[in-house]
Amino acid sequence: xxxxxxxxxxxxxxxxxxxxxxxxxxxxxxxxxxxxxxxxxxxxxxxxxxxxxxxxxxxxxxxxxxxxxxxxxxxxxxxxxxxxxxxxxxxxxxxxxxxxxxxxxxxxxxxxxxxxxxxxxxxxxxxxxxxxxxxxxxxxxxxxxxxxxxxxxxxxxxxxxxxxxxxxxxxxxxxxxxxxxxxxxxxxxxxxxxxxxxxxxxxxxxxxxxxxxxxxxxxxxxxxxxxxxxxxxxxxxxxxxxxxxxxxxxxxxxxxxxxxxxxxxxxxxxxxxxxxxxxxxxxxxxxxxxxxxxxxxxxxxxxxxxxxxxxxxxxxxxxxxxxxxxxxxxxxxxxxxxxxxxxxxxxxxxxxxxxxxxxxxxxxxxxxxxxxxxxxxxxxxxxxxxxxxxxxxxxxxxxxxxxxxxxxxxxxxxxxxxxxxxxxxxxxxxxxxxxxxxx
Numbered sequence: 001x002x003x004x005x006x007x008x009x010x011x012x013x014x015x016x017x018x019x020x021x022x023x024x025x026x027x028x029x030x031x032x033x034x035x036x037x038x039x040x041x042x043x044x045x046x047x048x049x050x051x052x053x054x055x056x057x058x059x060x061x062x063x064x065x066x067x068x069x070x071x072x073x074x075x076x077x078x079x080x081x082x083x084x085x086x087x088x089x090x091x092x093x094x095x096x097x098x099x100x101x102x103x104x105x106x107x108x109x110x111x112x113x114x115x116x117x118x119x120x121x122x123x124x125x126x127x128x129x130x131x132x133x134x135x136x137x138x139x140x141x142x143x144x145x146x147x148x149x150x151x152x153x154x155x156x157x158x159x160x161x162x163x164x165x166x167x168x169x170x171x172x173x174x175x176x177x178x179x180x181x182x183x184x185x186x187x188x189x190x191x192x193x194x195x196x197x198x199x200x201x202x203x204x205x206x207x208x209x210x211x212x213x214x215x216x217x218x219x220x221x222x223x224x225x226x227x228x229x230x231x232x233x234x235x236x237x238x239x240x241x242x243x244x245x246x247x248x249x250x251x252x253x254x255x256x257x258x259x260x261x262x263x264x265x266x267x268x269x270x271x272x273x274x275x276x277x278x279x280x281x282x283x284x285x286x287x288x289x290x291x292x293x294x295x296x297x298x299x300x301x302x303x304x305x306x307x308x309x310x311x312x313x314x315x316x317x318x319x320x321x322x323x324x325x326x327x328x329x330x331x332x333x334x335x336x337x338x339x340x341x342x343x344x345x346x347x348x349x350x351x352x353x354x355x356x357x358x359x360x361x362x363x364x365x366x367x368x369x370x371x372x373x374x375x376x377x378x379x380x381x382x383x384x385x386x387x388x389x390x391x392x393x394x395x396x397x398x399x400x401x402x403x404x405x406x407x408x409x410x411x412x413x414x415x416x417x418x419x420x421x422x423x424x425x426x427x428x429x430x431x432x433x434x435x436x437x438x439x
Contacts, residue, residue, distance in 0.1 A: 006216040008165040009223025012384040017392050018158035021148035024138060025051065027160060028147075031131040032058045038070040040130040040171045044123060045079050046110075047143035048096035054149075055142050056100060063106040074126070074174055077112030078119035080187055097188040111184040114202045115209065115233070115372050122206075122370035126231070127360035130171055133164040137376055139347050139360040145293075146345075154293065154343040157258070157392070159358055159376075161227070166376070169214050169229055177212050181205070209372050210234040226379040232361075233372040240375050241368055244349065244357065245271050247377075251280045251351045256393075257363070258346040260287045261308075262316040265368040269319075276326050283333045285400060287344030289313040289410075291337055299416045307426070310419045313409060320406040327404050335400035336409075346396065350389065354380055 018024040032039060032055070039059060046052050063069050081092040097110050116122035129136040140146040140156040178184035183205040185192050193201060214229040232240030248255060248271040255275055262284075264272065276282055289295055292309035296302050316334075326332035337344045349357040359375030361367040378385065403409060412420060 006214075007220075007226040007228040007379070008163060008217040009220040010161065010163055010225045010227055010378075012224045014162040015225065015378070015385065015388065016160040017388050018160065019395060021140070021146060021153040021155065021158075024136075024140065024156075024158040025147035025149075027158070028055065028129065028136060029058055031129075031134055031136065032062050035062045035069060035131045036066055037068075037132050038130065038171065040070075040072050040074075040128075040174060041142075042074040042124070042126045042128050042174065043141040044125060045075050045093060045141050045143070046073065047141070048093045049144045049149070051144045051147040051149040052093070052142050053096075055147075059108060060100065060104050060106065063108055064104075067106065071108040072171075072174065072179065073108065073110045074113055074124065074178060074184070075110065075187070076119070076124040077114035077185070077187075079123060080112050082119075094187045098190070101188040108188070109186060110188040111178055112187040113178055113184045114198065114205065116206060116370070117199065117202055122233075122372070125360050125367065125371040126374045128170050128374065130167045133162065133167045135161045135163060135166045135170055135376075137161060137358050139345055145343065152342055154345045155337070155339075155396070156345045157348060157358065161376070163227065165217050165220065166227060166229065169217055173212070173214050173231070177205075177208060181208065183208070206233075210237070212372075213239060224380075224382065224384050226381075228377045228379075229374070230377065231372070231374045235369040238368070240359070240361065240373055241265075241267075243375070243377060244268065244359075244361070244363070247349055247351045247355055247357060248272060248275055250355075251275050252278075253280065253352050254350075255280050255282045255352075256285070256350040257283070258285050258348050258396075259363045260343075260345050260347065261292070261362050261364055262286045262312050262319070263364040264319075265363070265365050268363065268368075273323075276323070276331060279331070281331055281333075282326075283335065285335045285337060285346065285396060286316060287346075288336045288338040291339070291342065291344040293343045293345075295343075299418050302416070302418045304422065307419055307422050310412075310415060310423055311426075314412065314423065317406045317409050320403065320409075324405070334403040335397060336403055337396070337400045339399040353383060353386055353389075356380060356385065356389065 018027050080094045083092055113124040115124050127139055137159045138156050145152055145154045183201045210233050230240040230243050232238035289309035294306050294308040296306040347362055348359055356378040357375055361373040367373050
């Protein structure tokens with residue numbers, strides 16, 4: 001792969017990987033407690049639950065200690081104003097944001113980013129948390145399960161990057177496109193734009209985001225590891241998608257892919273098949289359907305939206321069936337992750353033990369074309385990250401099983417009645433083609 005046009009250097013000791021969701025939560029709280037200049041957080045949502053309240057409380061306390069702290073939080077506009085699935089009368093997390101702002105003597109800024117007119121058509125999926133000159137990068141949002149508030153957790157990747165250049169560039173992007181543009185309303189202030197104004201603003205913001213980029217990173221002397229930042233929104237001219245494809249195309253020896261929802265976009269599938277044909281050893285780590293956050297084992301309460309994990313499983317079986325020869329010769333390894341009632345949310349790529357792509361992108365058609373996504377690519381030319389990455393990989397694979405034949409995955413005829421009948425109905429009506437685009 002070509003050298004990055006815009007990158008900054010990091011020493012290997014500038015990169016740390018937290019071991020668990022609980023550790024990541026403590027890391028985040030520790031960084032917030034030490035903040036003196038800025039806190040910028042981007043997540044799909046900051047939930048009104050124990051973990052979300054604890055994080056927001058810590059942020060308000062930090063502001064009370066240092067009134068000059070620049071605090072800006074960014075969440076998806078639509079997601080923030082609805083309750084959880086099944087809570088139709090709930091006003092969403094915004095109600096809590098408004099309540100908090102009234103309770104405190106100090107003020108913070110929480111912005112709602114409306115990427116598209118409806119949540120189904122695209123959401124804010126930019127990930128990252130800057131505290132002073134530290135960038136915490138994870139695909140996790142902020143709620144009880146992502147941060148392992150109790151016993152259950154949703155496994156992700158948890159990187160701490162000590163870099164003023166990365167932190168500055170991250171904050172600059174949010175300042176330019178969401179704050180200065182005035183196209184992302186404040187959610188913790190009374191009053192939102194009326195519908196006509198909001199509609200016009202969303203059209204402007206969508207157009208803006210499709211052409212958005214991080215600024216070029218300032219030049220730094222060659223270092224242990226080079227880091228580059230990418231963002232992408234929309235199917236055409238998507239910088240992040242292009243870099244991910246280039247990574248797969250450039251693989252020569254090994255390719256590791258993490259994805260929670262197996263539904264690879266067609267261009268990425270073609271790149272993957274080409275890698276297999278040229279002899280690259282490919283390892284896919286995917287969440288079992290039971291590790292999907294939509295999975296419901298109770299057939300009596302099963303709802304239509306909970307068919308999603310079953311669709312992913314059928315797509316995975318179809319993928320493996322067509323590539324059985326690579327499973328047989330050991331060139332393709334499929335690891336299926338499951339750990340009790342916990343869920344799986346990892347994403348990213350590692351190419352030839354050199355390139356590490358950290359991203360919130362689920363590597364599916366929705367991420368590829370609808371949501372706005374970002375990523376950080378680490379070039380570890382000397383293999384200095386290998387020990388840390390190997391430890392991370394061992395923690396992940398501890399709860400996986402290797403699938404050598406698709407028959408090892410539960411067949412559709414063994415599914416409970418409701419999902420089995422719904423799957424057959426979907427297939428007959430060809431709605432599955434439409435569903436695959438949005439999953």
